[in-house]
Amino acid sequence: MTRRGDARPEDRMREGEQHGDQSLERLGQLLGETARAWRHALDRRLRPMGLSGARWLVLLHLARAPEPLTQKALAHRVGIEGPTLVGLLDRMAADGWVERRPSGSDRRSKNIHLTARARRTIPQIEETAATLRRELLSGLSDRDLQICMKVLTRIRQGAEQAE
Numbered sequence: 001m002t003r004r005g006d007a008r009p010e011d012r013m014r015e016g017e018q019h020g021d022q023s024l025e026r027l028g029q030l031l032g033e034t035a036r037a038w039r040h041a042l043d044r045r046l047r048p049m050g051l052s053g054a055r056w057l058v059l060l061h062l063a064r065a066p067e068p069l070t071q072k073a074l075a076h077r078v079g080i081e082g083p084t085l086v087g088l089l090d091r092m093a094a095d096g097w098v099e100r101r102p103s104g105s106d107r108r109s110k111n112i113h114l115t116a117r118a119r120r121t122i123p124q125i126e127e128t129a130a131t132l133r134r135e136l137l138s139g140l141s142d143r144d145l146q147i148c149m150k151v152l153t154r155i156r157q158g159a160e161q162a163e
Helices: 009-018 027-049 053-064 071-078 082-094 116-137 142-162
Strands: 098-102 110-114
Touching (some): 027 053, 027 116, 053 071, 053 082, 053 098, 053 110, 053 116, 071 082, 071 110, 110 116
Antiparallel strands (some): 098 110
16 A cells, blocks of 8 residues: 555545545636636736737737638637637737738638737737746746646646547
């Protein structure tokens, strides 16, 4: 029999669930609250550039995509419904962040492209995000961060498989 301290994290989680560990019941809530707090902190820093959370997220997804994205693909990546994205893209296009162009492969679809203004702003968004990330993670060891990344990746994979 292994001591609790020697058990693997997944074994300790199962043991905690079997014993009614209240902290595990809060895990999903804690993950959501942490992601929301991180996003809100970044929102506050990017607001002076005229970027809300939804806007900078759209810009980063477009900038990181290897090829132009359709509205449908972008909505899926950002995690919002198509009609919500349409309204957001209308406002972003009016403000000079993105433009819609006909898709070369499907006449019915439009690809979303970054404007020159957006391309100039992407490095500022990325630097602001990197600075915040360094601040938020500064008190954590490399080992703790690697374990955290591994655990979060497994949780995400499990959630994706459960869909």
